Amino acid sequence: MNAYEIILRKREGEELTVEELEYMVLGFVDGRVLDYQMSAFLMATFFNGATDAETEALTRIMLGSGELLDMSGVHGPKVDKHSTGGVGDKLSLIVAPVVAAVGVRVPMLSGRGLGHTGGTLDKLESIPGMRTDFKPAKFAQLVADVGMAIVGQSPQLAPADRKMYALRDVTATVECVPLIVGSILSKKLASGLDALVLDVKVGRGAFMGDIEQARRLASALVRTAGRLGLPATALLTDMASPLGRMVGNALEVRESIEVLKGDGPSDVRETSLVLAGRMILMAGLAAGAEEAGALATAALDEGRALEVFSRFISAQGGDAGVIENPDALPRAGAVAEVTASGDGFVTGVDALTVGLAATGLGAGRRTVDEVVDPAVGVEIVAPIGTAVGRGEVVALVHARGTDEAQSVLERVGSAFDYGSDEPAVGGRLLEVFE
Amino acid sequence: MNAYEIILRKREGEELTVEELEYMVLGFVDGRVLDYQMSAFLMATFFNGATDAETEALTRIMLGSGELLDMSGVHGPKVDKHSTGGVGDKLSLIVAPVVAAVGVRVPMLSGRGLGHTGGTLDKLESIPGMRTDFKPAKFAQLVADVGMAIVGQSPQLAPADRKMYALRDVTATVECVPLIVGSILSKKLASGLDALVLDVKVGRGAFMGDIEQARRLASALVRTAGRLGLPATALLTDMASPLGRMVGNALEVRESIEVLKGDGPSDVRETSLVLAGRMILMAGLAAGAEEAGALATAALDEGRALEVFSRFISAQGGDAGVIENPDALPRAGAVAEVTASGDGFVTGVDALTVGLAATGLGAGRRTVDEVVDPAVGVEIVAPIGTAVGRGEVVALVHARGTDEAQSVLERVGSAFDYGSDEPAVGGRLLEVFE
Numbered sequence: 001m002n003a004y005e006i007i008l009r010k011r012e013g014e015e016l017t018v019e020e021l022e023y024m025v026l027g028f029v030d031g032r033v034l035d036y037q038m039s040a041f042l043m044a045t046f047f048n049g050a051t052d053a054e055t056e057a058l059t060r061i062m063l064g065s066g067e068l069l070d071m072s073g074v075h076g077p078k079v080d081k082h083s084t085g086g087v088g089d090k091l092s093l094i095v096a097p098v099v100a101a102v103g104v105r106v107p108m109l110s111g112r113g114l115g116h117t118g119g120t121l122d123k124l125e126s127i128p129g130m131r132t133d134f135k136p137a138k139f140a141q142l143v144a145d146v147g148m149a150i151v152g153q154s155p156q157l158a159p160a161d162r163k164m165y166a167l168r169d170v171t172a173t174v175e176c177v178p179l180i181v182g183s184i185l186s187k188k189l190a191s192g193l194d195a196l197v198l199d200v201k202v203g204r205g206a207f208m209g210d211i212e213q214a215r216r217l218a219s220a221l222v223r224t225a226g227r228l229g230l231p232a233t234a235l236l237t238d239m240a241s242p243l244g245r246m247v248g249n250a251l252e253v254r255e256s257i258e259v260l261k262g263d264g265p266s267d268v269r270e271t272s273l274v275l276a277g278r279m280i281l282m283a284g285l286a287a288g289a290e291e292a293g294a295l296a297t298a299a300l301d302e303g304r305a306l307e308v309f310s311r312f313i314s315a316q317g318g319d320a321g322v323i324e325n326p327d328a329l330p331r332a333g334a335v336a337e338v339t340a341s342g343d344g345f346v347t348g349v350d351a352l353t354v355g356l357a358a359t360g361l362g363a364g365r366r367t368v369d370e371v372v373d374p375a376v377g378v379e380i381v382a383p384i385g386t387a388v389g390r391g392e393v394v395a396l397v398h399a400r401g402t403d404e405a406q407s408v409l410e411r412v413g414s415a416f417d418y419g420s421d422e423p424a425v426g427g428r429l430l431e432v433f434e
Numbered sequence: 435m436n437a438y439e440i441i442l443r444k445r446e447g448e449e450l451t452v453e454e455l456e457y458m459v460l461g462f463v464d465g466r467v468l469d470y471q472m473s474a475f476l477m478a479t480f481f482n483g484a485t486d487a488e489t490e491a492l493t494r495i496m497l498g499s500g501e502l503l504d505m506s507g508v509h510g511p512k513v514d515k516h517s518t519g520g521v522g523d524k525l526s527l528i529v530a531p532v533v534a535a536v537g538v539r540v541p542m543l544s545g546r547g548l549g550h551t552g553g554t555l556d557k558l559e560s561i562p563g564m565r566t567d568f569k570p571a572k573f574a575q576l577v578a579d580v581g582m583a584i585v586g587q588s589p590q591l592a593p594a595d596r597k598m599y600a601l602r603d604v605t606a607t608v609e610c611v612p613l614i615v616g617s618i619l620s621k622k623l624a625s626g627l628d629a630l631v632l633d634v635k636v637g638r639g640a641f642m643g644d645i646e647q648a649r650r651l652a653s654a655l656v657r658t659a660g661r662l663g664l665p666a667t668a669l670l671t672d673m674a675s676p677l678g679r680m681v682g683n684a685l686e687v688r689e690s691i692e693v694l695k696g697d698g699p700s701d702v703r704e705t706s707l708v709l710a711g712r713m714i715l716m717a718g719l720a721a722g723a724e725e726a727g728a729l730a731t732a733a734l735d736e737g738r739a740l741e742v743f744s745r746f747i748s749a750q751g752g753d754a755g756v757i758e759n760p761d762a763l764p765r766a767g768a769v770a771e772v773t774a775s776g777d778g779f780v781t782g783v784d785a786l787t788v789g790l791a792a793t794g795l796g797a798g799r800r801t802v803d804e805v806v807d808p809a810v811g812v813e814i815v816a817p818i819g820t821a822v823g824r825g826e827v828v829a830l831v832h833a834r835g836t837d838e839a840q841s842v843l844e845r846v847g848s849a850f851d852y853g854s855d856e857p858a859v860g861g862r863l864l865e866v867f868e
Contacts, residue, residue, distance in 0.1 A: 008606040011480065036473040040605035043477035046445065171474035172442040 003027065003037040010044040018057045025061045029160050035167060042164070042173040050178035055220060056227040058178060062186035065160035069136050071107060071192035074144045077283035078105045079195045081275055082184055084217070085117035087205035087355035088242035090252035092120045092150065094259050094272040094300075095279070097308035100147030101299035102276075104283045107143045107191050108150045109157070116355030117207070118249065118364060121152055126250035126330055126374030130318030146315045147308055158186040175207065181220050189230060195282035196225060196232040197275055202430065203240035205351020211236070211430075218433040233278050234433040237271060241349040241384055243428070244268040248363040248377015248398060250329040257323055260306040265383070271428045273297055330375035332398035336405035340388040342418030347384065353415035354378050357408045361399050376400060378412055385425045388418070437461065437471040445478040452491045459495045463594050469601060476598070476607040484612035489654060490661040492612060496620035499594035503570050505541060505626035508578045511717035512539045513629045515709055516618060518651070519551035521639035521789035522676035524686035526554045526584065528693050528706040528734075529713070531742035534581030535733035536710075538717045541577045541625050542584045543591070546806075550789030551641070552683065552798055555586055560684035560764055560808030564752030580749045581742055592620040609641065615654045623664060629716035630659060630666040631709055636864065637674035639785020645670070645864075652867040667712050670865040671705060675783040675818055677862070678702040682797040682811015682832060684763040691757055694740040699817070705862045707731055764809035766832035770839035774822040776852030781818065787849035788812050791842045795833050810834060812846055819859045822852070 006020045024041055027033035050058065071078060079099065083089055096106045110132070112119035121132045134142065134151045142149035155162065161183045168174045188196055198221050201207065202214035218234035225232035244265040246255040258264035259272065276296035277289060286292035299305045306323065313320040322328045340346075358364060362373035375398060382394040395412050399405035440454045450458075458475055461467035484492065505512060513533065517523055530540045544566070546553035555566045568576065568585045576583035589596065595617045602608045622630055632655050635641065636648035652668035659666035678699040680689040692698035693706065710730035711723060720726035733739045740757065747754040756762045774780075792798060796807035809832060816828040829846050833839035 004604060004606055011477070011606050034604075036469040036601060037605055039470040039474040040477045040607060043445070043474045043481075044606075047477075047481040167470060170438060170468075171471055172438055172445050172478075173474060 003033045003041070007037060007041045007044060010041055010048060013048045015051050016054055021054065021057045022061050025058065025160050025164070026065060029065055029163055038164070039167055039171040039173065042168055042171060042176070042179065045179060046173050046176040052223055052227065055178040055181050055224050058182040059185045059189070059224055059228060062158050062160045062164075062182050063189045066158045066190060067156040069107070069140065069157070069191045071140050071143070073140050074105050074107065076103060076105045077194050077285065078107055078143075078192060079197065079279045079283045080106060080108050080188060080191065080193050081197045081199060081279060082188060083199040084201050084207050086201040086239040086243055087117060087351040088244050088247045088252065089118065089201065090123060090244065090246070090256045090268070091199065091272050091275060093123065093253065093256035093309070094268065094305070095275045096148045096150065097260065097312060098272065098276040098296050098299050098305040099279045099283070100308045101304040102280050102295045103285050104147070104279055105143050106148035107139065107193070108148065109153050109187055109191055110150050111153065112365070116205070116352060116359050116364060118247070118252065120150060122372050122374075123249045123252050124150060124318070126253055127313060127318040127322055128328065130313065131316050134316070142315055146311050148312055149316065153187055157190040161186050177217050177220050180217060181224050184221065185225055185228065185230070189228060193230060195279075196230055197278045197282060198222070198232060198234040199275060200234050200236050201239035202236055203238055203351060205242060205355055206239035215431070218431070222433045231282060233282060235275065235278065235429060236431040236433070237428045238426070238430055239351055242351050242354050242380060243271065245380040245383060246377065247354055247358045248361075249372060249374040250331070251377040251379060251398065253322070254326045254329055257326055260300065260309055262301060267428055273300065274429050332375040332400065334399050334402045334405045336397045336399065336402065336409060337393045338395035338397060338409055338412045340382070340390055340392050340394045340416065340418065341413055343390050344387070344418045344420045345422050346382050346386045346388060346394065346416055347419040347423045348417035349380060349384060350415040353411060354380070357411045357415070360408055360411070361397070361404060373400060385423055437467045437475070441471060441475045441478060444475055444482060447482045449485050450488055455488065455491045456495050459492065459594050459598070460499060463499055463597055472598070473601055473605040473607070476602055476605060476610070476613065479613060480607050480610040486657055486661065489612040489615050489658050492616040493619045493623070493658055493662060496592050496594045496598075496616050497623045500592045500624060501590040503541070503574065503591070503625045505574050505577070507574050508539050508541065510537060510539045511628050511719065512541055512577075512626060513631065513713045513717045514540060514542050514622060514625065514627050515631045515633060515713060516622060517633040518635050518641050520635040520673040520677055521551060521785040521792075522678050522681045522686065523552065523635070524557060524678065524680070524690045525633065525702070525706050525709060527557065527687065527690040527743070528702065528739070529709045530582045530584065531694065531746060532706065532710040532730050532733050532739040533713045533717070534742045535738035536714050536729045537719050538581070538713055539577050540582035541573065541627070542582065543587050543621055543625055544584050545587065546799070550639070550786060550793050550798060552681070552686065554584060556806050556808075557683045557686050558584060558752075560687055561747055561752040561756055562762065564747065565750050568750075576749055580745050582746055583750065587621055591624040595620050611651050611654050614651060615658050618655065619659055619662065619664070623662060627664060630664055631712045631716060632656070632666060632668040633709060634668050634670050635673035636670055637672055637785065639676060639789050640673035649865070652865070656867045665716060667716060668867040669709065669712065669863060670867070671862045672860070672864055673785055676785045676788050676814060677705065679814040679817060680811065681788055681792045682795075683806060683808040684765070685811040685813060685832065687756070688760045688763055691760055694734070694743055696735060701862055707734065708863050766809040766834065768833045768836045768839045770831045770833065770836070770843055771827045772829040772831060772843050772846045774816070774824050774826050774828045774850065774852065775847055777824050778821070778852045778854045779856050780816050780820045780822060780828065780850055781853040781857045782851035783814060783818060784849040787845060788814070791845045791849070794842055794845070795831070795838060807834065819857055
């Protein structure tokens with residue numbers, strides 16, 4: 001067996017054996033398979049895909065390349081939620097405390113933002129003092145004590161994924177269903193879950209712009225998780241426009257607190273409750289979808305989710321005072337207004353354009369080495385369906401300084417589409433794969 | 435512009451600009467583009483191919499990455515012949531002296547064998563004293579003096595091709611039409627030709643097993659050469675069974691001498707004359723195909739080609755005495771007989787099986803570092819169409835020792851197919867692209 005023959009077989013569309021996939025993945029980790037061979041293999045996989053058996057084997061091998069978290073000290077059903085990433089996607093900050101308040105245990109391993117989508121860790125770290133770098137034993141302890149914890153992936157979990165992802169990121173081989181499935185599930189399986197809810201974003205602001213591609217991913221995630229013994233549900237949700245009104249780290253924490261207080265944009269609230277209901281149902285804490293939804297809504301409306309969020313912040317070293325006083329969160333030096341270039345109704349707000357503008361301001365990273373600015377971002381003042389006149393304010397740009405704010409005004413303005421007919425504003429949930 | 439974006443565009447099937455191809459190819463040569471990015475790019479090119487404009491640009495960039503040979507001191511039409519490689523393909527040794535005898539100047543840059551197909555340099559170097567490592571000025575001098583010279587590619591010619599080929603060879607990205615076209619033509623264009631005849635082999639013993647693939651290659655070679663101002667003709671020739679009867683370096687020199695003396699297998703003679711006729715025609719030394727063919731045949735039959743061959747060997751330091759006394763060529767220590775496993779007519783001799791057996795004996799290289807044995811190889815005693823009885827000798831294995839000979843007897847035997855009906859033996863020439 002050698003790397004050349006395995007690349008050739010993948011290139012020719014043949015199904016690889018478990019041993020061949022092991023040779024490639026573990027060989028890449030230990031240096032027997034060279035990075036230029038792995039990148040050719042990844043590109044061949046991009047084109048030829050992988051069978052369910054190959055995807056299962058790939059995931060299992062990546063999982064087996066590292067350690068497993070010991071969650072035996074955490075009692076109760078452990079369910080996590082994973083999003084494929086979107087613009088303004090702060091749902092983890094709301095969903096986790098909601099379900100924890102109902103009794104679900106949420107050991108959430110999360111990532112940092114790269115490109116135009118934000119990362120949950122970056123958002124959390126905008127809270128003064130907040131830490132996300134706990135070791136596995138402390139992570140389990142936090143989940144047991146608070147009901148939830150959100151920490152960064154430790155290098156000991158699925159190191160093959162870490163190394164492969166770094167290579168995919170520089171060789172244009174990220175957008176490949178079996179590789180995404182392996183990457184997501186290997187990490188989730190390492191954290192000892194009982195069930196998993198996947199939020200597969202689709203649309204211009206998402207990783208998967210095309211609904212067919214998103215369907216393939218959602219379906220492959222659910223099928224592969226099932227083959228590996230992890231019950232999973234995937235929800236396809238709309239990411240054509242930014243989720244909620246805030247895009248940027250501290251801005252999104254502020255909006256999450258609003259939603260946990262019972263306010264905030266309806267799309268964030270509704271989507272959070274849909275995801276929370278699914279997690280409660282999969283945790284076995286409700287007899288049906290209706291009961292699960294009611295439990296989630298009650299936890300949110302009765303302020304119990306907000307209490308969990310407060311304890312969660314304190315337990316991870318953060319200043320929970322930001323809940324009462326959101327102005328204690330980092331604030332941008334300059335705020336500039338984006339005005340409407342047309343009359344009528346806002347018919348679209350392009351998530352990708354807004355996400356790239358926010359990244360340009362420093363809210364996200366273009367390379368892994370960049371440092372994010374917690375304070376900056378974009379605030380949508382006139383979401384889809386708002387009636388506006390030319391020159392009215394449709395968005396606010398939060399930037400380090402006036403010059404930086406001015407530099408993205410035009411770009412943010414270009415994200416808005418206007419029309420004379422009031423658009424129908426649909427829900428975010430598109431389809432369910434289970 | 436960056437490598438990631440270029441790989442992504444190629445992956446998505448978009449047409450790259452000249453500047454983007456320059457960035458990739460020259461960046462790879464100077465280290466700005468990393469090998470793992472180039473290999474992902476090569477694999478994406480394997481799947482998505484390249485447009486004619488891209489293939490032309492790629493070839494031009496590879497050509498421009500190195501020096502050009504100064505052939506201004508060589509008077510007369512300069513025409514080369516290039517084969518994509520086959521089993522028993524010794525045609526260069528016959529065709530070059532035939533056309534040189536008619537007045538064509540042949541500056542032939544050649545390669546070494548890798549895999550199951552032999553290399554012309556390896557064959558030549560089985561002649562005692564023969565050298566192929568001349569510098570450009572001496573190469574031009576040899577062509578001017580003798581009418582032909584066959585030397586190895588200098589590292590100064592198309593270095594981008596050299597570096598890309600080394601990577602393709604270990605990442606399963608060799609069999610890709612635009613990459614093959616760029617590789618072949620960049621080197622040929624560097625040697626100042628007036629015209630080029632391409633021998634595209636097709637069948638089990640060739641690089642291109644499939645006729646559709648071979649047609650695409652032949653057509654792309656001719657089109658791209660034309661765009662670059664080099665008149666070219668490609669002949670598709672059959673490589674299902676070994677060409678001639680000898681496979682192995684000294685064995686093939688011996689067979690070439692036989693053909694130059696007017697004997698030898700008819701397929702070698704006929705195919706050589708077809709290629710030579712094309713070269714003479716493209717050199718402008720004949721008014722039509724018939725006259726060109728007659729000139730080639732006369733040069734061969736009147737012994738003038740043999741005279742050129744003798745001068746060529748002497749000029750490159752070799753012992754031209756091998757022409758009178760072929761036993762002065764290296765001879766194998768052991769010769770073993772392969773006997774027929776069936777009765778009737780030989781209906782097929784699988785070129786790939788014979789080529790791999792010869793390589794296993796040491797006639798070819800499995801890796802670039804292996805040293806070839808000039809003496810070993812396989813001699814076909816009963817070519818297609820021969821009537822044989824079970825147990826009769828159908829081939830001879832020339833090996834270092836008896837054990838090595840015995841080790842491949844079964845394999846060589848398995849190359850032969852038998853049937854009760856006498857097979858039609860067609861010519862080797864299948865199609866012409868011009």
